[in-house]
Amino acid sequence: MINPPVPLVGDGMLVPCVDGHDRPYVGLDAAASTGALRQVADRVEAFLPSYSSIHRGAGYKSQLATAAYESARDAAISFAGRQDRDDIAIICRNTTEAVNHLAYRLRLSRDDVVVTTVVEHHANLLPWPRVATCRYVECGPDGTFTAADVTAALELTPRPRLLTITGASNITGWLPPIDEIIVAAHSRGILVAVDAAQLAPHRALPAEADFVAWSGHKMYAPFGAGVLIGPREVFMDGDPFLAGGGAVDLVELGEVVWTDPPDREEAGSPNVVGAVALHAAIDALGEIGWPAIIDHDRHLAGLLREGLARIPGVRLLGPGQENDTLPVATFTVEGVSHALVAARLSAEDGIGVRHGCFCAHPYLMRLLGLTEDEVATYRDEVRRGDRSRMPGAVRASAGINTTEADVARLLAAVARVAGGEPSSVAYVQDPRTGDFSPDPAVAPWYGDVRSHGSSCSPG
Numbered sequence: 043m044i045n046p047p048v049p050l051v052g053d054g055m056l057v058p059c060v061d062g063h064d065r066p067y068v069g070l071d072a073a074a075s076t077g078a079l080r081q082v083a084d085r086v087e088a089f090l091p092s093y094s095s096i097h098r099g100a101g102y103k104s105q106l107a108t109a110a111y112e113s114a115r116d117a118a119i120s121f122a123g124r125q126d127r128d129d130i131a132i133i134c135r136n137t138t139e140a141v142n143h144l145a146y147r148l149r150l151s152r153d154d155v156v157v158t159t160v161v162e163h164h165a166n167l168l169p170w171p172r173v174a175t176c177r178y179v180e181c182g183p184d185g186t187f188t189a190a191d192v193t194a195a196l197e198l199t200p201r202p203r204l205l206t207i208t209g210a211s212n213i214t215g216w217l218p219p220i221d222e223i224i225v226a227a228h229s230r231g232i233l234v235a236v237d238a239a240q241l242a243p244h245r246a247l248p249a250e251a252d253f254v255a256w257s258g259h260k261m262y263a264p265f266g267a268g269v270l271i272g273p274r275e276v277f278m279d280g281d282p283f284l285a286g287g288g289a290v291d292l293v294e295l296g297e298v299v300w301t302d303p304p305d306r307e308e309a310g311s312p313n314v315v316g317a318v319a320l321h322a323a324i325d326a327l328g329e330i331g332w333p334a335i336i337d338h339d340r341h342l343a344g345l346l347r348e349g350l351a352r353i354p355g356v357r358l359l360g361p362g363q364e365n366d367t368l369p370v371a372t373f374t375v376e377g378v379s380h381a382l383v384a385a386r387l388s389a390e391d392g393i394g395v396r397h398g399c400f401c402a403h404p405y406l407m408r409l410l411g412l413t414e415d416e417v418a419t420y421r422d423e424v425r426r427g428d429r430s431r432m433p434g435a436v437r438a439s440a441g442i443n444t445t446e447a448d449v450a451r452l453l454a455a456v457a458r459v460a461g462g463e464p465s466s467v468a469y470v471q472d473p474r475t476g477d478f479s480p481d482p483a484v485a486p487w488y489g490d491v492r493s494h495g496s497s498c499s500p501g
C-alpha cells in the first residue's frame with residue numbers, strides 16, 4: 043500500500059445517509075473519474091494568475107501560458123515513453139475524442155479491416171464501424187482472450203490495417219497481454235492503437251504501440267484534457283479532425299493551407315488549464331513511481347476481489363483471483379437488482395460505486411452470460427423507454443487514495459445487502475433510468491440531487 047495514503051481534494055467529505063447521519067464519503071468509482079490530486083489543484087491555482095490565450099497572444103502572459111501548455115505536451119510524450127520518437131501529442135478532451143480523432147485521421151475506407159475486441163469500452167468500439175469494416179476478437183466466459191486469439195484475427199484475410207485494443211478493461215480490470223499482442227501485430231505489419239483510459243493511472247503505457255489515448259480525469263487531473271499520441275507523419279497530410287482557427291497557415295475562401303501537426307490537429311482555443319493539470323498529475327504519479335502504485339493496486343485488487351467473492355450470494359465477474367488485474371471488481375448480488383445495490387450503498391453507507399453496463403454493453407452481456415434472445419427482450423424494453431429490468435452489475439474501483447478501511451466498509455455494506463438485511467427506508471425505481479432512490483420523505487436531499495439527472499443508465 044502507498045503509505046501514507048495520497049489524499050485527493052474532497053476526500054473525507056461528509057455525505058448524508060438515510061439514518062440521519064452524515065458519513066465520510068467512500069469513493070469507489072475511480073474507473074469512471076477520479077478526484078483531483080492536491081498537487082494538481084495547487085498547480086492549477088498557481089497557474090491561473092498567468093492564464094491567457096495560448097498560441098495567439100503577443101503579451102507576456104500568453105507566452106507564459108503557451109510555454110506551460112507546450113511543456114504539458116512534452117510531459118505527455120515522456121509519460122507515454124516516446125521521447126526518442128518523432129511522435130506528437132494531441133491534447134484533446136478525453137479518450138473518446140482521441141479515438142474518434144484517430145478513426146477520422148487514418149482515412150480508412152470500407153475496404154479496410156480494423157480488428158478490435160468485444161472487451162472494449164464503447165469509446166473504442168463505436169468509432170470504428172463508422173469508418174471501416176470491423177473484425178472482433180471474442181472473449182471466453184471469464185472475459186479474457188489470449189494473444190493467440192488476437193493473432194488468429196490478425197491472420198484472417200483481408201489483412202487488417204489496424205488493431206485497436208484496450209490496455210485494461212473498465213469492467214473486470216483485466217490486463218490483456220498487450221506487449222505480446224503488439225509484437226504479433228507489428229510482425230505482420232499492422233498498426234496498433236491502445237485505449238489506455240484505464241491503464242494510464244495504474245501502469246506504464248505501452249511505448250511500442252503506434253497510437254495511445256487516455257483521459258486526464260481518470261488520472262487525478264479532472265480539468266478536461268485528454269491525449270492522443272501517434273507518429274507525426276500520420277498527421278502531416280489530409281484534413282484535420284476539427285477545422286478552425288489555430289490549425290491553419292493561410293486561408294482563402296476556396297483554399298486552406300493547414301499548419302503542421304500538432305497545431306493542425308487542435309483547432310479552436312486549447313484547454314491550457316486542463317493541460318497544466320494533466321502535467322501536474324504526470325509529475326505526481328512519477329514521484330510516487332510505478333512500483334509503489336502497482337503494489338498498492340495489487341493489494342487493493344486482492345482485498346476487493348477476494349473479499350467480495352467470499353460473500354454468499356455475490357458473483358464476481360471476470361477472470362479468477364490468480365490473474366493480475368487493476369483494483370476493479372464488478373459483481374452481482376443474487377436476487378437484488380444492481381441498481382438497488384448501488385442505491386443502498388450510497389444512501390445507507392455513503393459509498394459511491396457505479397452500476398449498469400459501464401459503457402461496454404457487448405462485454406457485459408457476455409460476462410453475464412445472456413443469450414441473444416434475452417438481449418433482444420431488453421433492447422425492446424429500452425426502446426420503449428423502460429430500463430427497469432435492464433441487466434447490469436455493480437462496480438467498485440479503487441485509486442491511489444483508496445485505503446483498506448474503504449474496502450472494509452464496502453465489504454461490510456455489500457454483505458448486509460447480500461445477506462438480506464432489510465433497509466430502514468423504501469426505495470422507488472424510476473423506470474426511465476432504472477435507478478432506485480430512497481423514499482423522498484426520508485431523504486429529501488436525494489430527490490434534489492437526482493432531479494438533475496445523475497443516472498448510470500446511459501452507456
Ligand SMILES: Cc1ncc(COP(=O)(O)O)c(C=O)c1O
Nearest residue numbers: 136137138163165212239240257
Ligand atoms: C477503457 C475505457 N476506454 C475509454 C473510456 C472513455 O473515456 P472518456 O469518457 O474519458 O472519454 C473509458 C471510460 O470509462 C474507459 O474505461
